[in-house]
Amino acid sequence: MMMKNAPSRVEIHNEWDIVRARQSGRDYAKELGFGNVDQARIATAISELARNIYLYAKPGVITIEVIDDQGKKGLAITAKDDGPGINDLRQAMEDGYTTSGGLGAGLPGVKRLMDEFDILSEAGKGTKITARKYLR
Amino acid sequence: MRIPILKLYNYLLTTIQVELDDQTAIQFQDDLLKKIHETGALGVVIDLTSVEIIDSYIAKILGDVVNMSELLGAKVVLTGIRPAVALTLVDLGIGLKGVPTALDLEQGLEKLRQELGE
Ligand SMILES: Nc1ncnc2c1ncn2[C@@H]1O[C@H](COP(=O)(O)OP(=O)(O)OP(=O)(O)O)[C@@H](O)[C@H]1O
Ligand SMILES: [Mg+2]
Numbered sequence: 001m002m003m004k005n006a007p008s009r010v011e012i013h014n015e016w017d018i019v020r021a022r023q024s025g026r027d028y029a030k031e032l033g034f035g036n037v038d039q040a041r042i043a044t045a046i047s048e049l050a051r052n053i054y055l056y057a058k059p060g061v062i063t064i065e066v067i068d069d070q071g072k073k074g075l076a077i078t079a080k081d082d083g084p085g086i087n088d089l090r091q092a093m094e095d096g097y098t099t100s101g102g103l104g105a106g107l108p109g110v111k112r113l114m115d116e117f118d119i120l121s122e123a124g125k126g127t128k129i130t131a132r133k134y135l136r
Numbered sequence: 137m138r139i140p141i142l143k144l145y146n147y148l149l150t151t152i153q154v155e156l157d158d159q160t161a162i163q164f165q166d167d168l169l170k171k172i173h174e175t176g177a178l179g180v181v182i183d184l185t186s187v188e189i190i191d192s193y194i195a196k197i198l199g200d201v202v203n204m205s206e207l208l209g210a211k212v213v214l215t216g217i218r219p220a221v222a223l224t225l226v227d228l229g230i231g232l233k234g235v236p237t238a239l240d241l242e243q244g245l246e247k248l249r250q251e252l253g254e
Binding site: 015016018019022023026036037039040041043044047048051095102103105106108109112113 | 155157158159188189190191192193195196218219220221223224227228229230
């Protein structure tokens, strides 16, 4: 398998891109040495972020990269789009809040699936979410 | 991509062996409901042993399948959910509450037989 030194960048235009992004994330997680459960957590988090881009803000980009913060290794997932942005971030982070008839589980779920979670969003400009998970 | 649905006596059995993309999941929902309607099946086992990921979108479809099947008169049991998948569902805050589950196909069928009093 190719060494995952370079970041992976997956553009999200359609629903198959969601599958590609999460498979790429799983490959990186596996190669870095994440266990089975964390591989599933990382892939699921990517699926949620990619799906949000697809549903609300396409096109956008998912970037997956290895982080090595003074020996603290992990994976950083970035989801970036130039879509409509999220008006009320606090509301969007609530369990059950959805504007699309979904479960409203995606964003709060990603926060719990990963170790760190940052979200920046500006109305009319877009959204950038970064989530990180570290090897233990 | 279509997921095959087998009929066995009063039951329908289906094993999801592919990566569940959105289209496949929606098609499966349609096919299963049609098949329940056509056959008058009383029970359905959906085996998820090969499924490595269930995100909130797929979880919603599965939950909808369970509810709609019950409206059509068929009980659904989900089997073979991997521990890693169960844990991610908990993180997502989705317990698939009230949905009957079992370890494998065989136990799923047994559960249906008990619930249906056969
Ligand atoms: N990238 C985005 N751009 C614009 N709005 C977004 C974006 N991501 C999420 N949102 C908004 O935030 C809400 C909450 O998102 P979240 O992923 O938590 O739930 P959902 O997508 O509605 O349902 P689920 O993820 O459970 O299928 C969405 O309904 C949508 O209105
Ligand atoms: Mg979502």
